[in-house]
Amino acid sequence: MSGFNIPTLATDRLTLRMPVIADFDAYAEFYTQERSKFVGGPDNSLGESWRGFAALSGQWMLRGYGKYIVTLKDGTAIGHVGPRHPIELPECEMGWCLWSEQSEGYGYVTEAMLALRDHKFLGLSWADCVSYVAPENAGSVAVAMKLGAVLDKSARHPNADDPSDVYRHQAPEALQ
Amino acid sequence: MTSIPTLITDRLVLRALKADDFPAFAEFYASDRSKFIGGPATETQAWRFLACEIGHWALRGYGRWAVEEISTGQFCGLIGLWFPLDWPEPEIGWDLMNGYEGKGYATEAALAARTHAYTTLGWTTAISLVAPENHGSRSVAQRMGASRDGDFTHEKFGPTEIWRHVPANQVVV
Numbered sequence: 001m002s003g004f005n006i007p008t009l010a011t012d013r014l015t016l017r018m019p020v021i022a023d024f025d026a027y028a029e030f031y032t033q034e035r036s037k038f039v040g041g042p043d044n045s046l047g048e049s050w051r052g053f054a055a056l057s058g059q060w061m062l063r064g065y066g067k068y069i070v071t072l073k074d075g076t077a078i079g080h081v082g083p084r085h086p087i088e089l090p091e092c093e094m095g096w097c098l099w100s101e102q103s104e105g106y107g108y109v110t111e112a113m114l115a116l117r118d119h120k121f122l123g124l125s126w127a128d129c130v131s132y133v134a135p136e137n138a139g140s141v142a143v144a145m146k147l148g149a150v151l152d153k154s155a156r157h158p159n160a161d162d163p164s165d166v167y168r169h170q171a172p173e174a175l176q
Numbered sequence: 177m178t179s180i181p182t183l184i185t186d187r188l189v190l191r192a193l194k195a196d197d198f199p200a201f202a203e204f205y206a207s208d209r210s211k212f213i214g215g216p217a218t219e220t221q222a223w224r225f226l227a228c229e230i231g232h233w234a235l236r237g238y239g240r241w242a243v244e245e246i247s248t249g250q251f252c253g254l255i256g257l258w259f260p261l262d263w264p265e266p267e268i269g270w271d272l273m274n275g276y277e278g279k280g281y282a283t284e285a286a287l288a289a290r291t292h293a294y295t296t297l298g299w300t301t302a303i304s305l306v307a308p309e310n311h312g313s314r315s316v317a318q319r320m321g322a323s324r325d326g327d328f329t330h331e332k333f334g335p336t337e338i339w340r341h342v343p344a345n346q347v348v349v
Contacts, residue, residue: 002179002180002182004178004233018234019235020234020235021236024235024261045331046261047262047332049261050261051225051228052228053231053235054227054228054232054234054260055224055227056227057231057235058229058234059231061192061193061194061195062198062230063195086220086223086224087198087219088220088223
Protein backbone atom coordinates (compact mmCIF):
# COMPACT_ATOMS: atom_id res chain seq x y z
CA MET A 1 0.00 0.00 0.00
CA SER A 2 1.33 3.37 -0.98
CA GLY A 3 -0.35 6.72 -1.20
CA PHE A 4 -0.45 10.48 -1.26
CA ASN A 5 0.40 11.86 2.13
CA ILE A 6 0.23 15.59 1.55
CA PRO A 7 0.00 17.75 4.68
CA THR A 8 -2.49 20.63 4.61
CA LEU A 9 -1.14 24.06 5.52
CA ALA A 10 -3.17 26.97 6.86
CA THR A 11 -2.54 30.71 6.95
CA ASP A 12 -4.75 33.54 8.27
CA ARG A 13 -6.81 33.72 5.09
CA LEU A 14 -5.84 30.63 3.08
CA THR A 15 -5.65 26.86 3.06
CA LEU A 16 -3.03 24.99 1.05
CA ARG A 17 -4.04 21.41 0.30
CA MET A 18 -3.55 18.61 -2.19
CA PRO A 19 -5.21 18.91 -5.62
CA VAL A 20 -8.62 17.21 -5.91
CA ILE A 21 -10.74 16.62 -8.97
CA ALA A 22 -13.26 19.30 -7.94
CA ASP A 23 -10.52 21.89 -8.56
CA PHE A 24 -10.16 20.91 -12.18
CA ASP A 25 -12.77 23.20 -13.77
CA ALA A 26 -11.23 26.35 -12.30
CA TYR A 27 -7.73 25.16 -13.21
CA ALA A 28 -8.79 24.39 -16.79
CA GLU A 29 -10.53 27.76 -17.09
CA PHE A 30 -7.27 29.43 -16.07
CA TYR A 31 -5.40 27.54 -18.78
CA THR A 32 -7.73 28.89 -21.46
CA GLN A 33 -6.85 32.47 -20.51
CA GLU A 34 -4.06 34.68 -21.75
CA ARG A 35 -2.86 35.04 -18.14
CA SER A 36 -1.60 31.44 -18.29
CA LYS A 37 1.05 32.47 -20.84
CA PHE A 38 3.78 32.54 -18.18
CA VAL A 39 3.12 28.92 -17.22
CA GLY A 40 2.87 27.16 -20.55
CA GLY A 41 -0.63 28.26 -21.61
CA PRO A 42 -3.00 29.10 -23.06
CA ASP A 43 -4.15 25.60 -23.94
CA ASN A 44 -7.68 24.97 -25.10
CA SER A 45 -7.47 21.17 -24.97
CA LEU A 46 -9.35 20.03 -21.88
CA GLY A 47 -7.76 16.60 -22.20
CA GLU A 48 -4.26 18.06 -22.05
CA SER A 49 -5.20 20.33 -19.15
CA TRP A 50 -6.52 17.30 -17.27
CA ARG A 51 -3.24 15.45 -17.79
CA GLY A 52 -1.30 18.49 -16.61
CA PHE A 53 -3.53 18.73 -13.55
CA ALA A 54 -3.05 15.04 -12.78
CA ALA A 55 0.71 15.52 -13.11
CA LEU A 56 0.59 18.08 -10.27
CA SER A 57 -0.48 15.34 -7.88
CA GLY A 58 1.79 12.76 -9.46
CA GLN A 59 4.89 14.78 -8.82
CA TRP A 60 4.33 14.43 -5.08
CA MET A 61 5.05 10.71 -5.33
CA LEU A 62 7.94 11.12 -7.75
CA ARG A 63 9.74 13.82 -5.77
CA GLY A 64 8.23 13.79 -2.29
CA TYR A 65 7.06 17.38 -2.68
CA GLY A 66 4.86 19.22 -5.14
CA LYS A 67 2.17 21.75 -5.83
CA TYR A 68 -0.57 22.80 -3.49
CA ILE A 69 -3.98 24.15 -4.37
CA VAL A 70 -4.64 27.45 -2.59
CA THR A 71 -8.17 28.05 -1.34
CA LEU A 72 -9.90 30.84 0.52
CA LYS A 73 -11.44 29.93 3.85
CA ASP A 74 -14.82 29.46 2.11
CA GLY A 75 -13.24 26.70 0.04
CA THR A 76 -12.92 28.62 -3.24
CA ALA A 77 -9.80 27.43 -5.07
CA ILE A 78 -7.85 30.42 -6.38
CA GLY A 79 -4.54 29.04 -7.61
CA HIS A 80 -1.66 26.64 -7.23
CA VAL A 81 1.73 27.17 -5.63
CA GLY A 82 4.77 25.18 -4.65
CA PRO A 83 7.88 23.36 -5.75
CA ARG A 84 8.14 21.51 -9.04
CA HIS A 85 11.09 19.65 -10.47
CA PRO A 86 10.31 17.98 -13.77
CA ILE A 87 13.23 16.23 -15.40
CA GLU A 88 14.05 19.05 -17.81
CA LEU A 89 14.69 21.67 -15.12
CA PRO A 90 18.25 21.97 -13.81
CA GLU A 91 16.95 22.91 -10.35
CA CYS A 92 13.74 22.75 -8.40
CA GLU A 93 11.40 25.58 -9.30
CA MET A 94 9.27 27.31 -6.71
CA GLY A 95 6.21 28.58 -8.55
CA TRP A 96 2.96 30.41 -7.97
CA CYS A 97 -0.14 30.97 -10.04
CA LEU A 98 -3.36 32.86 -9.36
CA TRP A 99 -6.07 31.55 -11.63
CA SER A 100 -8.20 34.67 -11.85
CA GLU A 101 -7.55 38.38 -12.08
CA GLN A 102 -10.18 38.87 -9.38
CA SER A 103 -7.86 37.30 -6.81
CA GLU A 104 -5.02 39.72 -7.55
CA GLY A 105 -4.03 42.57 -5.28
CA TYR A 106 -4.82 40.96 -1.93
CA GLY A 107 -1.37 39.56 -1.22
CA TYR A 108 -2.64 35.99 -1.38
CA VAL A 109 0.38 34.66 -3.27
CA THR A 110 2.88 36.17 -0.87
CA GLU A 111 0.89 34.83 2.09
CA ALA A 112 0.81 31.33 0.60
CA MET A 113 4.49 31.38 -0.34
CA LEU A 114 5.58 32.54 3.13
CA ALA A 115 3.69 29.58 4.58
CA LEU A 116 5.54 27.28 2.16
CA ARG A 117 8.85 28.88 3.09
CA ASP A 118 8.22 28.02 6.73
CA HIS A 119 7.21 24.47 5.84
CA LYS A 120 9.85 21.77 5.84
CA PHE A 121 9.39 19.78 2.67
CA LEU A 122 10.78 16.29 2.79
CA GLY A 123 13.98 16.16 0.76
CA LEU A 124 13.90 19.78 -0.28
CA SER A 125 15.46 22.90 1.13
CA TRP A 126 14.09 26.31 0.28
CA ALA A 127 17.55 27.62 -0.61
CA ASP A 128 17.88 24.93 -3.30
CA CYS A 129 14.97 26.42 -5.24
CA VAL A 130 14.80 29.02 -7.95
CA SER A 131 11.91 30.82 -9.62
CA TYR A 132 11.82 31.53 -13.34
CA VAL A 133 10.12 34.89 -13.81
CA ALA A 134 9.46 36.72 -17.06
CA PRO A 135 10.80 40.27 -16.63
CA GLU A 136 7.47 41.76 -17.77
CA ASN A 137 5.52 39.76 -15.20
CA ALA A 138 5.60 42.57 -12.63
CA GLY A 139 3.35 40.78 -10.16
CA SER A 140 5.63 37.77 -9.97
CA VAL A 141 8.78 39.89 -9.80
CA ALA A 142 7.25 41.60 -6.74
CA VAL A 143 6.48 38.24 -5.09
CA ALA A 144 10.05 37.03 -5.68
CA MET A 145 11.41 40.19 -4.06
CA LYS A 146 9.07 39.90 -1.06
CA LEU A 147 10.29 36.35 -0.53
CA GLY A 148 13.87 37.60 -0.40
CA ALA A 149 14.90 35.85 -3.61
CA VAL A 150 17.79 37.40 -5.48
CA LEU A 151 18.45 37.64 -9.20
CA ASP A 152 21.03 35.04 -10.22
CA LYS A 153 22.55 35.93 -13.58
CA SER A 154 24.77 32.87 -13.59
CA ALA A 155 22.01 30.27 -13.11
CA ARG A 156 21.35 27.77 -15.84
CA HIS A 157 18.15 28.15 -17.82
CA PRO A 158 16.03 25.15 -18.74
CA ASN A 159 16.01 26.36 -22.35
CA ALA A 160 18.74 28.37 -24.04
CA ASP A 161 16.14 30.68 -25.58
CA ASP A 162 14.20 31.21 -22.34
CA PRO A 163 14.02 34.96 -21.70
CA SER A 164 12.97 34.66 -18.06
CA ASP A 165 15.08 35.82 -15.13
CA VAL A 166 16.20 33.33 -12.52
CA TYR A 167 15.56 34.31 -8.91
CA ARG A 168 17.39 32.23 -6.36
CA HIS A 169 15.68 31.70 -3.03
CA GLN A 170 17.56 32.26 0.20
CA ALA A 171 17.55 30.14 3.33
CA PRO A 172 14.89 31.52 5.71
CA GLU A 173 17.54 31.80 8.44
CA ALA A 174 19.63 34.07 6.22
CA LEU A 175 16.68 36.41 5.75
CA GLN A 176 16.18 37.21 9.45
CA MET B 177 -5.28 10.21 1.57
CA THR B 178 -5.61 8.21 -1.62
CA SER B 179 -4.01 4.80 -1.24
CA ILE B 180 -2.63 2.62 -4.00
CA PRO B 181 -3.13 -1.06 -3.19
CA THR B 182 -0.69 -3.79 -4.17
CA LEU B 183 -2.00 -6.78 -6.15
CA ILE B 184 -0.19 -10.07 -6.58
CA THR B 185 -0.60 -12.65 -9.36
CA ASP B 186 1.33 -15.86 -10.08
CA ARG B 187 4.27 -14.12 -11.68
CA LEU B 188 3.70 -10.41 -11.10
CA VAL B 189 3.31 -7.74 -8.47
CA LEU B 190 1.19 -4.71 -9.29
CA ARG B 191 2.36 -1.81 -7.14
CA ALA B 192 2.46 1.99 -7.07
CA LEU B 193 4.72 3.68 -9.61
CA LYS B 194 7.84 5.37 -8.29
CA ALA B 195 10.70 7.53 -9.55
CA ASP B 196 12.96 4.47 -9.96
CA ASP B 197 10.64 3.27 -12.73
CA PHE B 198 11.41 6.32 -14.85
CA PRO B 199 14.45 5.06 -16.84
CA ALA B 200 12.58 2.03 -18.23
CA PHE B 201 9.45 4.13 -18.75
CA ALA B 202 11.43 6.79 -20.67
CA GLU B 203 13.16 4.11 -22.74
CA PHE B 204 9.79 2.65 -23.71
CA TYR B 205 8.51 6.09 -24.70
CA ALA B 206 11.67 6.80 -26.67
CA SER B 207 11.13 3.63 -28.70
CA ASP B 208 8.92 2.98 -31.67
CA ARG B 209 6.88 0.58 -29.52
CA SER B 210 5.12 3.60 -27.97
CA LYS B 211 3.74 4.73 -31.34
CA PHE B 212 0.23 3.50 -30.55
CA ILE B 213 -0.08 5.60 -27.40
CA GLY B 214 1.24 9.01 -28.41
CA GLY B 215 4.96 8.21 -28.69
CA PRO B 216 7.75 8.26 -29.46
CA ALA B 217 8.19 10.97 -26.86
CA THR B 218 11.07 12.91 -25.35
CA GLU B 219 12.34 12.37 -21.83
CA THR B 220 10.68 15.64 -20.82
CA GLN B 221 7.32 14.41 -22.12
CA ALA B 222 7.80 10.99 -20.56
CA TRP B 223 8.35 12.56 -17.14
CA ARG B 224 5.05 14.39 -17.50
CA PHE B 225 3.29 11.21 -18.61
CA LEU B 226 4.64 9.34 -15.57
CA ALA B 227 3.52 12.12 -13.20
CA CYS B 228 0.10 12.04 -14.89
CA GLU B 229 -0.19 8.25 -14.43
CA ILE B 230 0.45 8.60 -10.71
CA GLY B 231 -1.76 11.67 -10.36
CA HIS B 232 -4.63 9.77 -11.97
CA TRP B 233 -4.83 7.78 -8.71
CA ALA B 234 -5.21 10.99 -6.69
CA LEU B 235 -7.95 12.32 -8.97
CA ARG B 236 -9.92 9.13 -9.67
CA GLY B 237 -9.05 6.89 -6.74
CA TYR B 238 -7.75 4.26 -9.17
CA GLY B 239 -5.19 4.15 -11.94
CA ARG B 240 -2.47 2.06 -13.52
CA TRP B 241 0.06 0.07 -11.56
CA ALA B 242 3.73 -0.54 -12.12
CA VAL B 243 3.96 -4.23 -12.93
CA GLU B 244 6.98 -5.98 -11.51
CA GLU B 245 8.28 -9.39 -12.53
CA ILE B 246 8.51 -11.40 -9.31
CA SER B 247 11.40 -13.58 -10.52
CA THR B 248 13.67 -10.59 -11.21
CA GLY B 249 12.10 -7.63 -9.39
CA GLN B 250 12.21 -5.72 -12.68
CA PHE B 251 9.62 -3.11 -13.65
CA CYS B 252 8.08 -4.58 -16.79
CA GLY B 253 4.80 -2.82 -17.50
CA LEU B 254 2.21 -0.21 -16.79
CA ILE B 255 -1.19 -1.82 -16.49
CA GLY B 256 -4.48 -0.96 -14.86
CA LEU B 257 -7.47 1.32 -14.86
CA TRP B 258 -7.41 4.49 -16.85
CA PHE B 259 -10.05 7.17 -17.28
CA PRO B 260 -8.67 10.59 -18.24
CA LEU B 261 -11.16 13.34 -19.01
CA ASP B 262 -11.11 12.77 -22.78
CA TRP B 263 -11.74 8.99 -22.67
CA PRO B 264 -15.13 7.56 -23.69
CA GLU B 265 -15.44 5.45 -20.51
CA PRO B 266 -13.19 3.77 -17.94
CA GLU B 267 -10.60 1.53 -19.54
CA ILE B 268 -8.34 -1.37 -18.65
CA GLY B 269 -5.02 -0.39 -20.26
CA TRP B 270 -1.74 -2.21 -20.72
CA ASP B 271 1.72 -1.14 -21.84
CA LEU B 272 4.62 -3.56 -21.58
CA MET B 273 8.06 -2.06 -21.23
CA ASN B 274 10.66 -3.03 -23.83
CA GLY B 275 11.75 -6.65 -23.70
CA TYR B 276 8.75 -8.07 -21.83
CA GLU B 277 6.46 -8.97 -24.72
CA GLY B 278 5.42 -12.52 -25.46
CA LYS B 279 5.25 -13.81 -21.89
CA GLY B 280 1.54 -13.29 -21.26
CA TYR B 281 2.26 -10.63 -18.66
CA ALA B 282 -0.19 -8.07 -20.08
CA THR B 283 -3.07 -10.57 -19.92
CA GLU B 284 -2.11 -11.76 -16.44
CA ALA B 285 -1.89 -8.23 -15.01
CA ALA B 286 -4.95 -6.94 -16.89
CA LEU B 287 -7.06 -9.77 -15.46
CA ALA B 288 -5.97 -8.79 -11.95
CA ALA B 289 -6.85 -5.17 -12.73
CA ARG B 290 -10.26 -6.26 -14.04
CA THR B 291 -10.92 -8.22 -10.87
CA HIS B 292 -10.01 -5.16 -8.80
CA ALA B 293 -12.37 -3.01 -10.88
CA TYR B 294 -15.27 -5.45 -10.63
CA THR B 295 -14.90 -6.34 -6.96
CA THR B 296 -13.21 -3.56 -4.97
CA LEU B 297 -14.48 -0.69 -7.14
CA GLY B 298 -17.83 -2.16 -8.13
CA TRP B 299 -17.52 -1.50 -11.86
CA THR B 300 -20.11 -3.35 -13.93
CA THR B 301 -18.28 -3.07 -17.26
CA ALA B 302 -14.96 -1.92 -18.73
CA ILE B 303 -13.49 -1.28 -22.15
CA SER B 304 -10.05 -1.30 -23.71
CA LEU B 305 -9.02 0.93 -26.59
CA VAL B 306 -6.82 -0.71 -29.20
CA ALA B 307 -5.12 1.07 -32.11
CA PRO B 308 -6.10 -0.72 -35.34
CA GLU B 309 -2.47 -1.69 -36.13
CA ASN B 310 -1.65 -2.84 -32.61
CA HIS B 311 -2.09 -6.57 -33.09
CA GLY B 312 -0.38 -7.55 -29.85
CA SER B 313 -2.76 -5.42 -27.84
CA ARG B 314 -5.79 -6.78 -29.69
CA SER B 315 -4.66 -10.30 -28.82
CA VAL B 316 -4.61 -9.41 -25.12
CA ALA B 317 -8.19 -8.11 -25.36
CA GLN B 318 -9.25 -11.30 -27.15
CA ARG B 319 -7.50 -13.57 -24.65
CA MET B 320 -9.39 -11.78 -21.87
CA GLY B 321 -12.65 -12.58 -23.66
CA ALA B 322 -13.43 -9.02 -24.74
CA SER B 323 -15.44 -8.35 -27.90
CA ARG B 324 -15.57 -5.49 -30.40
CA ASP B 325 -17.98 -2.70 -29.49
CA GLY B 326 -17.56 0.16 -31.93
CA ASP B 327 -14.83 2.72 -32.45
CA PHE B 328 -13.52 5.83 -30.79
CA THR B 329 -11.38 8.55 -32.33
CA HIS B 330 -9.23 10.56 -29.96
CA GLU B 331 -8.14 14.08 -30.94
CA LYS B 332 -4.47 13.19 -30.41
CA PHE B 333 -4.17 9.39 -30.57
CA GLY B 334 -6.41 8.96 -33.61
CA PRO B 335 -8.81 6.09 -34.36
CA THR B 336 -9.10 3.19 -31.93
CA GLU B 337 -11.19 0.06 -31.67
CA ILE B 338 -13.33 -0.27 -28.56
CA TRP B 339 -13.10 -3.73 -27.01
CA ARG B 340 -15.66 -4.42 -24.31
CA HIS B 341 -14.72 -6.78 -21.53
CA VAL B 342 -16.87 -9.57 -20.18
CA PRO B 343 -19.25 -7.76 -17.80
CA ALA B 344 -18.84 -8.11 -14.05
CA ASN B 345 -21.93 -10.26 -13.64
CA GLN B 346 -20.58 -12.84 -16.08
CA VAL B 347 -17.06 -13.08 -14.69
CA VAL B 348 -16.27 -15.89 -12.32
CA VAL B 349 -13.86 -14.43 -9.78
